[in-house]
Amino acid sequence: MQVFDKIISDRGSRYAVSGGAAASRAEAAALLAELKRAKRFAKATHNSWAAILGGEAVKDDDGEAGAGALILQMLERAGLHDHVVIVTRWYGGKQLGGDRFRHVADAVRLYLRETGLG
Template identity: 35%
Template sequence: MLPCYHTVKGYGEHEIIIQKSRFIAHVCTSTSEEEAQAFIIDIKKKHKDATHNCSAYLIGENDQIQKANDDGEPSGTAGVPILEVLKKRKLKDTVVVVTRYFGGIKLGAGGLIRAYGKSASEGITATGVVERKLMTIIGVTIDYTFLGKIENELRTSPYQLKEIHYLESVEIDVYVETEKIQTYKNWMTELTNGQGILKEKEAVYLETLI
């Protein structure tokens, strides 16, 4: 699992007009080629009366799945520019479909490349980009007498509190970056005078809008 990567926030769309043609960018996260293809098919159904529904997606930790489709536009003028935007923005697990309703004015190859690239870029910006950082949830079980002190220390620390479980003892779950796990454990051991019971739980990604 990657320690950190960028992707889009979720689904979004954005429309621009260029030389009377409507360009509508549809943007979504996708973690598999099947998901990406299903998204493209869905957009094509919704805009079956459009002149073109051009697409591109970039999937995988190492960008191992890359596809671009011009959907009838001159070769290399639509899908590739969309894909290049994904690469330039360093996004992963992202699919973009740009729907075009022809406005009667031909743009030429250069104009198409710029139009599809601009539409994809603005669509991504409108949707929002997030940083996904890999965190490990670490639980610490303590006596109730430590609760106030530990909670106050956590709220003023760089560590993010996830949840507090009020049971026979208190269990506090905290998100910790992988490279800071040992530092966190040492800190918590010191705060609890060695009486806290630490347990590493699952690894999860936390999203931050950038």
């Protein structure tokens, strides 16, 4: 698993992005569990994720409405299959409105660029 931490900060909210290869829901769940073994990620407000596993699109907003769908859309555009991408947010106390979607998209773009998968 690759983790890019402290990549975006806005009005107190902080973001990280991580991911790795996963060919099944069980492998995706294992990656999320591995990430959450780090206390910092376990205490995050949201760990939104998405993947295309064996041709099946799966996502979880983890309370950040619409984030999973946005991550999934970006993975579909990139043609990235059998790989899970997780965007983590620590809520900073102020609503971000639509900016939160921009931050999720920026986090996924950074992940795809830095891993050479996009």
